[in-house]
Amino acid sequence: MSEPTPVLTSPGHAAEESKFQLFVQVAMILAVITGIEIITVYLPFARPVLFTILVGFSAVKFLLVIFIFMHLRWDRPLCTIIFFIGLVLGGGTMWALLTLFGAEASKPLSAMAEAARTVLAG
Amino acid sequence: MSNAASGALDHHFDPTTSTGIPNKKLLMWMFLASDCMFFGCLISTHLIYRLHPPPGTPSAKSVFSIELTSFSIFILLMSSLMMALAVNSIQKGNLKTLRSSLLTTILFGSIFLGCQVFEFNNFVFEKHLTITNSILGTTFFTLTGTHGCHVAVGVFWLILMYVRSFQPKDTTAARGWFLRNVLHVVALLATVLLGMMLVLKLVRALEAAPSFGAGMGLWLRDYWIALIGIALTGSLLRFFARPAGAVAFDEHNAIDVEMMGLYWHFVDIVWIVIFTAVYLLEYI
Numbered sequence: 001m002s003e004p005t006p007v008l009t010s011p012g013h014a015a016e017e018s019k020f021q022l023f024v025q026v027a028m029i030l031a032v033i034t035g036i037e038i039i040t041v042y043l044p045f046a047r048p049v050l051f052t053i054l055v056g057f058s059a060v061k062f063l064l065v066i067f068i069f070m071h072l073r074w075d076r077p078l079c080t081i082i083f084f085i086g087l088v089l090g091g092g093t094m095w096a097l098l099t100l101f102g103a104e105a106s107k108p109l110s111a112m113a114e115a116a117r118t119v120l121a122g
Numbered sequence: 123m124s125n126a127a128s129g130a131l132d133h134h135f136d137p138t139t140s141t142g143i144p145n146k147k148l149l150m151w152m153f154l155a156s157d158c159m160f161f162g163c164l165i166s167t168h169l170i171y172r173l174h175p176p177p178g179t180p181s182a183k184s185v186f187s188i189e190l191t192s193f194s195i196f197i198l199l200m201s202s203l204m205m206a207l208a209v210n211s212i213q214k215g216n217l218k219t220l221r222s223s224l225l226t227t228i229l230f231g232s233i234f235l236g237c238q239v240f241e242f243n244n245f246v247f248e249k250h251l252t253i254t255n256s257i258l259g260t261t262f263f264t265l266t267g268t269h270g271c272h273v274a275v276g277v278f279w280l281i282l283m284y285v286r287s288f289q290p291k292d293t294t295a296a297r298g299w300f301l302r303n304v305l306h307v308v309a310l311l312a313t314v315l316l317g318m319m320l321v322l323k324l325v326r327a328l329e330a331a332p333s334f335g336a337g338m339g340l341w342l343r344d345y346w347i348a349l350i351g352i353a354l355t356g357s358l359l360r361f362f363a364r365p366a367g368a369v370a371f372d373e374h375n376a377i378d379v380e381m382m383g384l385y386w387h388f389v390d391i392v393w394i395v396i397f398t399a400v401y402l403l404e405y406i
Contacts, residue, residue, distance in 0.1 A: 027203035038192050041405035050406040058398040062391050069206045070387045074134050076143050079151050086155020090162030097166040
């Protein structure tokens with residue numbers, strides 16, 4: 001089997017080498033953030049604080065993967081726009097559903113019945 | 123020096139399309155955008171029923187194993203690194219590194235799937251959480267099972283791409299190359315499945331046995347045929363991967379590997395969200 005000869009010349013090669021190092025660095029950062037996330041859930045902070053920290057870490061990991069590993073940083077902006085359209089629609093659907101089902105009148109009936117039983121028992 | 127001047131391919135710009143983006147890549151980004159909405163609905167369904175659990179719903183905290191999930195997310199993150207390195211290597215025309223990176227990604231993907239099979243087994247047979255006996259089971263297994271199916275499709279795609287890199291340049295001269303590649307796929311698939319089964323059975327045997335030696339003894343006694351099988355499929359893989367002339371796979375195929383990479387990284391980011399939304403938030 002003959003190996004194809006690399007055609008990139010030195011400036012390109014330097015760029016590709018730095019990309020290799022960048023990928024390894026990003027992977028290490030992702031691993032460290034994951035470790036911190038796991039420790040965070042055991043810290044004695046208030047729930048809203050922990051929630052914000054965990055969602056923040058998750059968002060950082062998400063953005064690092066899409067912009068570095070998925071090459072959005074180097075690709076045409078249209079790729080980013082297309083993906084973010086899906087992301088905003090997906091996120092918006094999540095927000096809408098959570099809000100709708102969080103409303104008192106929309107809670108699942110069985111959950112309402114349980115809540116009523118708890119109130120009556122109390 | 124510009125890429126055009128150096129004669130190198132520009133992997134981020136395609137002058138033949140009006141957008142400057144290769145059509146395959148555009149299609150993949152559109153698919154991933156639609157998959158965001160799909161997973162968004164599955165995750166929100168799970169969260170709604172976690173926020174308003176019907177009576178009798180078991181505590182997720184008593185069912186989940188944070189250690190196993192942490193291990194599996196670490197494995198998936200490392201597989202993403204290997205996938206990024208695979209794309210990087212084919213863009214430089216480095217076939218040898220591409221193949222080793224793809225094989226490592228396949229290995230990590232299989233470990234992730236093995237962890238999921240182990241977790242599901244544990245939930246069903248030890249924690250008695252099934253897809254039908256509680257709403258937690260329904261939403262959890264639907265969400266993580268769908269993600270697992272995406273990973274399984276990704277592993278199969280990786281296997282196909284790995285074998286594709288062995289397609290001979292002159293297909294008329296290399297007779298039987300197609301059958302050879304089909305057998306190569308079958309051998310790799312069999313190795314992955316046998317490997318997963320053997321590791322899972324080893325873990326089960328070690329859990330059940332009173333000592334490490336007894337567990338190993340039981341495992342060897344029960345699965346020696348599978349061990350011979352994996353040795354045979356491993357030898358077949360070495361045979362199929364031996365040098366056999368020029369191949370029709372170089373940096374011009376980088377777009378195919380990159381598309382597959384986009385899919386794989388997407389599976390990774392979905393797990394990043396699931397890890398926080400489904401697992402970690404239960405612990406606060």
